[in-house]
Amino acid sequence: LLWRWSAVALRRWPPCTSLSPYRVETALGLVILALAAVLAVAAPRFFEPANLADLVLANLPVLIAAVGATLVILTGEIDISVGSTFAVCSVVAGTLATIGAPVPAVALGTLAVGAAIGTVNGLLVAWLHIPSIVVTLAAMVALRDGLRWITEGAWVQNLPASFQWFGLTQQLYPTIAVGIAVLISALTAWTMRSTRAGRVVFATGSNAEAARLAAIDTAAVRLSVFALAGVFTAIAAIVNAVRFTQVPPNTGLGFEMKVIAAVVVGGAAITGGRGSIAGTVLGTALLGMSGPALTFLGASAYWERALQGGIILAAVAIQAITRTERAVRRAAGTSGVAI
Amino acid sequence: MSTARSRNSEAVLAAVLGVEIVVFSMVGEQFATIGNFFEISRLTVELGLLSLALTPIIVMGGIDLSVGSLMGLSAVMFGTALQDWRVSLPAAVAVAVSVGMTGGALNAAVIARFRVPPLIVTLGTMALFRGVAEGITEGARNFSGFPASFLAIGQGYFGGVVPAQLPILVVAAVAYALLLHRSVIGRAWYAIGLGEAGARYAGLPVARRVALAYLLAGAAAGLAAIIYAAHLGQARSDAGTGYELAAITAVVLGGASVTGGRGTIGGTMLGLAVVSVLTNGLQLAALPSELAGVLTGVVLVAAIALDPGTRRGRGRAATPELLEGETLVRNSQVAILCAAILAGAFLVAGTNVWMVRSLVSPAAGGSAQPASAGRRPVIAVMPKAKGDPYFVSCRLGAEEAARELGVDLIWDGPTGLDAARQNELVESWITRQVDAIAVSVENRAGISTVLRKARERGIKVLSWDADAEPDARDFFVNQATPEGIGRALIDEAAKLMNAEGDFAVVTGALSAANQNAWIAAIKPRLAANYPKMRLVTIRPSDDDRDKAFSETQTILRVHPGVKLVMAISAPAVPGAAEAVRQAGRRDVNVMGLSLPNMNKTYVHGGVVQKVILWNTTNLGYLTVLAAAKAADGTLAPGATSLAAGRLGAITVRGQEIVLGEPLVMDKGNIDQFDF
Secondary structure: OHHHHHHHHHHHOHHHHHOHHHHHHHHHHHHHHHHHHHHHHHOHHHHOHHHHHHHHHHHHHHHHHHHHHHHHHHOOOOOOOHHHHHHHHHHHHHHHHHOOOOHHHHHHHHHHHHHHHHHHHHHHHHOOOOOHHHHHHHHHHHHHHHHHHHHOOOOEOOOOOOOHHHHOOOOOHHHHHHHHHHHHHHHHHHHHHHOHHHHHHHHHHHOHHHHHHOOOOHHHHHHHHHHHHHHHHHHHHHHHHOOOOOEOOOOOOOHHHHHHHHHHHOOOOOOOOOOOHHHHHHHHHHHHHHHHHHHHOOOOHHHHHHHHHHHHHHHHHHHHHHHHHHHHHOOOOOOOOOO | OHHHHHHHHHHHHHHHHHHHHHHHHHHOOOOOOHHHHHHHHHHOHHHHHHHHHHHHHHHOOOOOOOHHHHHHHHHHHHHHHHHOOOOOHHHHHHHHHHHHHHHHHHHHHHHHHHOOOHHHHHHHHHHHHHHHHHHHHOOOOOEEOOOHHHHHHHHOEEOOOEEOOHHHHHHHHHHHHHHHHOOHHHHHHHHHHHOHHHHHHOOOOHHHHHHHHHHHHHHHHHHHHHHHHHHHOEEOOOOOOOHHHHHHHHHHHOOOOOOOOOOOHHHHHHHHHHHHHHHHHHHHOOOOOHHHHHHHHHHHHHHHHHOHHHHOOOOOOOOOHHHHHHHHHHHHHHHHHHHHHHHHHHHHHHHHHHHHHHHHHHHHHOOOOOOHHHOOOEEEEEOOOOOOHHHHHHHHHHHHHHHHHOOEEEEOOOOOOOHHHHHHHHHHHHHHOOOEEEEOOOOHHHHHHHHHHHHHOOOEEEEEOOOOOHHHOOEEEEOOOHHHHHHHHHHHHHHHHOOOEEEEEEEOOOOOHHHHHHHHHHHHHHHHHOOOEEEEEEEEOOOOHHHHHHHHHHHHHHOOOEEEEEEOOOOHHHHHHHHHHHHOOOOOEEEEEOOOHHHHHHHHOOOEEEEEEOOHHHHHHHHHHHHHHHHOOOOOOOOOEEEOHHHOEEEEEOOEEEOOOOEEEOOOOHHHOOO
């Protein structure tokens, strides 16, 4: 009864109806505002500029990789090799820097590796028609263990001074990093909304067969989104690695879960065809602030993971309620239970 | 139609399994024995139960990522029921299974009632269940000391060879096979997987059938948790970590289509066998266990690519493109086949490299002594986690000792902290009949049973770094006691803080046994000797440098009065140091337990004041040396001293070989150490 009541209340609530195309983003924004309100009362120090800057900087890698993952999920596929790709790219960036490559070469080399991994995933998915969860599961395990085998766990040390913060100062670097992330997000968002390249991604994810009949090369679309996801993960790895002076090869464990959680909490349908970059940005923001917020509110570290799981479930449930009525009206579950 | 395809994929899989068995019979020692066959089956029971439960879910086109976490939660509730609530054993078992079913019911309700995609729901409940398990146990609590009659379920034998828990898996497999392939419910699952809307129009109660599969998965997770507890003799919140992905791998390898409508119980069992035989075979051939991951990935992709059923996009079968698709597939089949052959060649080549290396090493060692009867003694040493920099530095010393003594060294361990994998490796070493085993123990109660078994078979057993139960090993190579480390940490911290003010601790994982033992040693000494010092918070870093960095940033904001950060996991010290440095907080000291190399820049930069550790390279050296001497009889019970090569004479107290006092490294002496 409570469910029904809240569902009805949410549906009738002006923001949800008047902004119907953005109702997921709106709901998410409200959840973030609610959390912020609680923090403002209970722990105002959370909003110190320096703390917010730290938070933003810590979550930029997740955001950049999540933008790539959004593209993949929009086509109805999934990429769970993000964390392993992230680790491989970090180590490659570190190794290139130690052997004396200049900063642009390091960046290009790392991007090339990311693109190569993404392309292999994409080829297996698009041309051999192997389900993406299988391909990327295999890639996740193989890359992680391969990296461990080669590095034997040794950290990349003795990085040149030009590595940390790209050789810039600590004050200048955040501007650059935020600039990169904003540029990537904005450019991708614009491409998705306003160009043919963006529309074919939605078309492929909504109905691959219809897209194919409309002369869209769906195999090429799938291949490109995986390759792009690889490149974005490489950028994320660089942006993260340059904050430090050493590269540990076990970095990025569980990174894929953070990234996918950010995308799905951001309202993307795992079945493809629905989702937005704005949603992904908000999803990253919510998940990124929830951990530190719990610390500021004095929650015990032991219960933090349970609370975070609860937050994900709650965010997803709220979206589900705002959607359920539409879904029910629409021919009783054409998508429903499917991953 | 789907049956024909399934048979096809099962044939491919059976061929892969055949190849594996042939290859490993040739390169692995003691691989093709009845005993080894049953040991493999013992280790796969928990995973097998989860894989069985996932099969109908995947057949429906769903997924359940939460089974591993649910197993952890059920194990913890089982321990709580048995030891805190003092209920009887059958009641505790009932509690565990009903906790599993409750978790399954939560998944079922959200998925079937609210139609949220299962991937998202179970992603959320995966974090939720694990989090609740950690919350209940405060991460640290480890339930052990179960009655022997209970442990027999997980460690005993029927008729001397058949593991006691194997019949449970067999019964479960038969039950699931009947349910999926011979019942109306099973037909409904296939129908839902092939087309949910169609199933609904055909009058099937879709929501109820979907819910049933998730409910059963919950029950299976509960059952797996009980067997896990009986097998390892412990129940901890990290039980079943990563099992969900291993189980999905087995199911998908078994020919189930993740888009639904395809998959069989027989296929899943075959998939499970392929993965387990691969892991076991690699261990017996003394190949690094990382290779298992790489090869599992290759086999997974190859088996699926070779199977004509999987590639078909859903709903595309009727289009004219199918013909074109099939020719494309032939080419790619050839490509994939080549890749698989390459991988096989790679494996054999790897073995050769390994054998050549083991032949070369005595020559390099110089002072090689031929062992008795011309066979070089084999010393198997296990770290807690292979990739960890701490153990990597131990390995250097271990290899040095192996070269000097002319023994073969097998260095293998879990890739992350994983008690179950440790048992598995010891079992495979027993089968392989090595001369001595040295283990850095992750879980005392759990591993002692297999270590005792190794001693019964005449293998010398040592523990190092972290101890097993005293009667399960011949010697313990002890670097320093938890009390000694805790004392050194808090005393050095007190010196830096003039014994007053607030400090924070950044630990490893919240459930890490070593770190928890150190914290337990720090707290009473803090209360007794340093009343003006206050420990304000303990934060986890999960042995991840980046997480330690963020956690320290947060600590500095939430507790601005903190004067010192004590990081007690190797990657956490540089992480905390970088956070303090970037915050520009010159008034905050950083110290802790870590390795010299990764901290040198911070120590010289004045961010890190003290790094406490024993000489890890020497620890590895001493371990292999003691193991070799125990194996050839030079080091017998009752010895009081051990001639330890370059380390000189080392004192032996009873069964303990003590390395020495912890090192305290600072600006003055850190450059003398290179590890």
